[in-house]
Amino acid sequence: MIRHERLAFGSHVLPSVPARPSIVAAALSHEPAPVHLTRIETWDWGWGGLLLFSLALFFRPQDQVAGLGNAHLSELAAIIGLTAMVFLNLSRRQPITRVTPELLGVFALWGVMLATVPTSLWPGGSFLIFRRDFLPIAFLFMLFVNCATSPRRIERICRVIVLAFGYMCVRVIFNYVRGIGLVEGDRASGPVGGFFENPNDLALNLAAFLPLALMYVKRPGPVLMRLVSAGIACLMLVVVVLTKSRGGLLGTIAMLIVFLLVSRSLTPGMLLALVVAGMLILPALPESFLSRMATITEGETDPGGSREERKQLLKNAWAVFLEYPLTGVGAGQFQTVELNGRTLWRETHNAPLQVATELGIFGPIAFFFLIYRGFGAALWTRKRLSWIYRRRRGKQARSGNGEEDGLSDRERVFLQTHGAAMVASLTGWFVCALFASVAFNWTFYYVLGLSVTARDVVRARAHAFARAKELVERERVVA
Numbered sequence: 001m002i003r004h005e006r007l008a009f010g011s012h013v014l015p016s017v018p019a020r021p022s023i024v025a026a027a028l029s030h031e032p033a034p035v036h037l038t039r040i041e042t043w044d045w046g047w048g049g050l051l052l053f054s055l056a057l058f059f060r061p062q063d064q065v066a067g068l069g070n071a072h073l074s075e076l077a078a079i080i081g082l083t084a085m086v087f088l089n090l091s092r093r094q095p096i097t098r099v100t101p102e103l104l105g106v107f108a109l110w111g112v113m114l115a116t117v118p119t120s121l122w123p124g125g126s127f128l129i130f131r132r133d134f135l136p137i138a139f140l141f142m143l144f145v146n147c148a149t150s151p152r153r154i155e156r157i158c159r160v161i162v163l164a165f166g167y168m169c170v171r172v173i174f175n176y177v178r179g180i181g182l183v184e185g186d187r188a189s190g191p192v193g194g195f196f197e198n199p200n201d202l203a204l205n206l207a208a209f210l211p212l213a214l215m216y217v218k219r220p221g222p223v224l225m226r227l228v229s230a231g232i233a234c235l236m237l238v239v240v241v242l243t244k245s246r247g248g249l250l251g252t253i254a255m256l257i258v259f260l261l262v263s264r265s266l267t268p269g270m271l272l273a274l275v276v277a278g279m280l281i282l283p284a285l286p287e288s289f290l291s292r293m294a295t296i297t298e299g300e301t302d303p304g305g306s307r308e309e310r311k312q313l314l315k316n317a318w319a320v321f322l323e324y325p326l327t328g329v330g331a332g333q334f335q336t337v338e339l340n341g342r343t344l345w346r347e348t349h350n351a352p353l354q355v356a357t358e359l360g361i362f363g364p365i366a367f368f369f370l371i372y373r374g375f376g377a378a379l380w381t382r383k384r385l386s387w388i389y390r391r392r393r394g395k396q397a398r399s400g401n402g403e404e405d406g407l408s409d410r411e412r413v414f415l416q417t418h419g420a421a422m423v424a425s426l427t428g429w430f431v432c433a434l435f436a437s438v439a440f441n442w443t444f445y446y447v448l449g450l451s452v453t454a455r456d457v458v459r460a461r462a463h464a465f466a467r468a469k470e471l472v473e474r475e476r477v478v479a
Contacts, residue, residue: 044084044088044147045080045081045083045084045088046081046082046084046085046088046143046146046147047081047147047148047149047153048080048081048084049077049078049079049080049081049082049083049084049085049143049147050077050081050140050143050144050147050148050157051156051157051160052073052077052080052081053074053077053078053081053140053143054157054160054161055077055160055164056073056074056077057074057194057442058160058161058164058165059160059164059167060192060193060194060196061073062074063192063193063194064191064192075136078136078139078140078143081143081147082139082142082143085097085143085146085147089146097142097145097146098145098146100145100452100456101373102141102145102370102373102374102377102448102452103141103142103145105366105369105370105373106137106138106141106142106370106445107138108366108369109134109138109359109363109366109367109370110130110134110135110138112359112360112362112363112366113126113129113130113134113331113359113363114130116327116328116330116331116358116359116360116363117130117330117331119327119328119330120329120330120331120333121329121330121333121336121337122330122333122336123330125330125332125333125336126330126331126332126333126358128332129331129332129440130331133440133441134331134440137440137442137445140445141445141448141449144446144449144453145449145452145453145456148449148450148453148457149453149457149460150457151407151411151414151415151454151457154415154418154450154453154454154457155414155418157450158212158215158418158450161209161212161446162209162212162213162216162229162232163232165205165206165209165210165213165232165235165236166213166228166231166232166235168190168191168192168196169206169232169235169236169238169239170235171191172188172189172190172191172202172239172242173235173238173239173242175188175191176188176242183199184199186244186288187199187242187243187244187245188202188239188242188243188244189202189243190202195438195441195442195443199243199244199245199248200243200245200247200248200432200435200436201436201438201441202239202243202245202248203239203240203243203245203247203248203249203251203252203432204245204247204248204251204428204429204432204433204436204438204443205443206236206237206239206240206243206248206252207240207248207251207252207255207428207429207431207432208251208255208425208426208428208429208432208443208444208447209236209425209443209447210233210236210237210252210255210425210428211255211259211420211421211422211424211425211428212421212425213229213230213232213233213236214229214233214259214421214424215229215417215418215420215421216229217229217230217233218263218265218417218420219413219414219417220413237252240252241285241286241289244288244289244292244293246292246293246295246296246435247431247432247434247435247436248432249293250296250431250432250435251427251428251429251430251431251432252428254427254428254431255424255425255427255428255431256424258423258424258427258428259420259421259423259424262379262382262419262420262423262424263417263420263421263424295307310349310435313344313346313347313348313349313350314348314349314350314353316339316344317334317348317350317353317354317356317357318353319339320334320337320339320357321353321356321357324357324360325360325361326360326361326362327359327360328356328357328358328359328360328363329357329358330358331358331359331440332358333358334346334347334348334354334357334358334437335347337357347437348437349435349436349437350433350434350435350436350437351367351433351434351436351437351438351439352364352367352368352433352434352439354437354438354439355367355439367439370444370448371426371430373448373452374422374426374444374447374448374451374452375423375426375451377422377451377452377454377455378419378420378422378423378426378451378454378455379419379423380419380455381415381416381418381419381422381451381454381455381458382416382419382420382423383419384405384458385405385407385412385415385416385419385458386416405458405461405462405465406461406462406464406465407458407461415454415457415458418450418454419451419454422447422450422451422454425447425450425451426447426448426451429443429444429447
């Protein structure tokens, strides 16, 4: 059986590339040249490790099946993927890893965290955070930039995430109806552990990954897939309401606005549909949800006083940063700080301040660099492919020398919509992260990985196609 997958980066181009005349013909006809790969050639265990890790991370079978808790499935998948990636690159006489600005940024943050361990208020605790939480993130991000090398591979990871959230949302709603897993009386929590368990973290992840489901609704494709994606998107919105997370609601609203704008979906018909949907949905929302959301602007109506407590935590975090501006208090040690004669025992509930207070001034520099690069990559991909699309339809291009992108129409549509979804995902994550200590959680680094690998695929394909055209011109000159 023959499968067709065009891998973007040179380190993954296998010996079954067609003879040069096929590439030359493709360059002359302005169509991308297919690379024919057999099933076993398409699969490599670097990519397989990344896919298996994503399945274990988002579906979390270790939290649901007795006996898998000590199996360390995600760790095994990561080790398999990294080992295969290194051996595969070395066997092809390639560097051990591709080096991108984002990978350097991740390892810069990694280095700052490690460098501040000796000055931490509790060095052992900070080293544990470094080893247990961020070291796996850094190496998995390296696996991401080396193995998510084609539109098909990126899309498969997106599908895993969307299906995982569909499954998770069904379980959350089912548990909520039965009164299981509720916190603070009536707030839904995640049905699994990890970075989905807390209601606020669950809402943050819903806001960050909901654009992937919307992407499949927006993109032309099979009707069944679009219907399933629309259903999952609706379930995700319902669960955001059930978590009663104020930060989650603000992040979801910001994400939806950005997605509609960047994907150019804010048409008069869409505006009318949103108004009608709002008129139907608002009266059906639980009173407990509406009263809790009202505390966003009316702090005196908050019976638990959490709004004022959060404001005080922000002031405390800023005071701690000013006291330890260079080295911070150490990863994970903000809660152990003594301020005004008492130990805080609380997190910052703000990701930028979390990094600043725990790692000092160099931490936020690396952290905001990664955020900037994520937004930049997504916007570049969207803009680049929108320009190609307009040009292919015969409209006047803004600029450029007429080069093609080396993508098929299906790949181009996917990556164009994917770019818009990533801008919205980063927006939803960032707004929610202003109310949560999630700087060292998986969510951001997965969204960042999906954003920058899509950009790298587009660049690599365009470069490969330009090289093919250059070969054509050289052969013409020789002839």
